[in-house]
Amino acid sequence: MSGEDSEESSFTEKWEYRRLQLPPGVSRLSAAVQLSIQAEFSGWELSNVRLYADGTRRVWLRRRRTLAAAGLPGPII
Template identity: 45%
Template sequence: MSTTSAEYEFQRFWLPRTESRQSVRRLLTDAAEYEGWELARLRLFPDGRRRITLRRRIIRVRRTL
């Protein structure tokens, strides 16, 4: 029995506290809908900054001859 583990690529970035909750939601929704990213982690710091980690699955195509 073989198991396949998914491989992901990650994108990490910071958003300043001046970004509204609505604009952050729009940014993450667009990234998910149009680029295939999903939210892996979001950390909200006491000073209002957000550290966001997005991930998406790497799809590899196997060629057979």
């Protein structure tokens, strides 16, 4: 999306989480397409989205922690 995106990771016993922050200029459609690609090819699913007054979106993705998921790449957004 852009160089302004930020990403954080965290883990629980069952889930791996990634937080992405999308800048205000990213359209809803563009964000949806990028997140769909993540779901299709990297096993991520949407956990939560927050839209802030300035247009910034904070997105949490999650996927189950498995041996197979350990070899999959992180978000390419």
